[in-house]
Amino acid sequence: MSKPVLYSYFRSSSAWRVRIALAYKGIDYEYRPVHLVKDGGQQNMEEYMILNPMAQVPTLIIDGITLTQSVPIIEYLDETRPQNKLLPEDPAQRAKVRAIAEMINSGIQPLQNLRVLNKLLILYTYLPLLAIEKVLQHTAGRFCVGDQLTLADVCLIPQIYGANRFKVDMSEFPTICKVNEELEKMDAVKAADAFIQPDCPEELRKK
Structure with a gap:
């Protein structure tokens, strides 16, 4: 079976999750960079849009199929590779994990991508983080839900x-910071x- 291929941009939060x-x-896996700014955005090139019609990253080719959208990709990995589960077996705990993940996925991430930078970004990041902080005060252990790494983390x-x-002033979110x-x-x-x-530029690369 061929090695999985991940189309990614180093700073994309969606690709980062995967x-x-x-x-x-x-x-x-094999890492294939897709620069979201260079050449007018390499995600807009025809050959890439054949893989991902939404012109987004990540795209994961695995098991002979092409997957897009980070949360479904991660859930597929969890269902097909049961080691180190990212979704709890208990339905109630699994629902909590998915709820927190969706708060982030729908409430913060779209407002931190390149399409909406400088458009009330701090305000729309702060308010969802405040909501997540309140949720984590009831669910967190070492991690977002208890002591096991999950999709929410x-x-x-x-x-x-x-x-x-x-x-954003993170001192207002002590539970998030602890996690x-x-x-x-x-x-x-x-x-x-x-x-x-x-694909991280040399001037930003960690030494």
């Missing part, structure tokens, strides 16, 4: 970077870091 999931599950990590990038500190210790999270990816 990199974390792949690393956490120990799945080796995978979605959260890139948005924390985005909040810091746009100078993020635990996440940053994990090997899978370190392996997926935007600033060690092949």
Whole structure:
């Protein structure tokens, strides 16, 4: 079976999530960068849009199929690679994880992408983070829901970077910050870091 191929942009939060999931599950893959600015946005090139008609990253080719949209990709990986589960077996816990993931996926991430930068970004990042903070005060252990890494954590990590990038005052979100500190210790999270990816510009690369 051929090695999975991930089309990614180093700073894309959606692609970042999938990199974390792949690393956490120990799945080796080929990284193919898609620069979202260069050449008018390489995601808009015809050959890429054949793979992903939405002209977005990530796109994952695995098991002979082409997958798009980060959350369904991660759920597919969880269903087909049961090691290091990202969704709890318990239905109630699974629903909590999905709810937090969707709060991030729908409430923050679309407002931190390149299409809407500088359009009330801080305001629309702050308010969803405030809601997530209140939820995590009831669900968090080491991570978003208890002490096991889940889909909710995978979605959260890139948005924390985005909040810091746009100078959101994170001192107002102590539970989120505590969870993020635990996440940053994990090997899978370190392996997926935007600033060690092949397409990260040298001037931004972590040494």
